[in-house]
Amino acid sequence: MRRFFSRDVAKDLGYFVNGRIFKLQNEYTRRDGGTPSSRAALARLRRDLDGGAPVWMSIGADLFEDWPQTLPSAEEDPAALRAAKTALELYALHQQSRRSGVAQGAEDAGKNRMTFGRACRLINPDTEHANGVKRRLQAVEAAPDFNGVVRNVRSLIMLMRTAGDGAITLDYRSLAQDLYQIQFPEARGEVFMRWSMDYSSDAGTRSRRS
Structure with a gap:
């Protein structure tokens, strides 16, 4: 059992999750209404996120395929x-009933990667009136275990679904890497530092408006 955070594992994990998500997203958002298999897969993943046991x-x-x-x-x-598992399930929740993809494509990433902190900022760009978002982010950081982290991240994903026009996208490759890193005490602080920096900076809101 690995006891220390591995950047190599985080990198490979992010690419694997991204590939799985974009396969689902491309099938689900097809103009013909999406494939039955993609709809079924998203439903299974959402249901598992709701359950007490996998x-x-x-x-x-x-x-596990591939x-x-x-x-x-x-x-x-x-x-x-x-x-x-958690990144896929959160994506399934985020994508539910949306005909456009909620996972950020590679062509939109780069310097404008919609990290979790930037996506949270877009829920309510006016940070003076975004106390609910800030409380949830603080609750993620204060969570005593991974299940607590997931519950509070999920609540923020739900806000992304309902904020404004509901078109907030998210870089799930980045989120999968963060969800891995956050499970290691010696590395979790770095995740929250990045989220705080991305949330507090207005770079993400400027790129969204331009």
């Missing part, structure tokens, strides 16, 4: 599995 046999193909050899097994690094 239904592994239900979501196994959605999660699991790369560069990533450790669940026994070697359970934090990687938890991060991948």
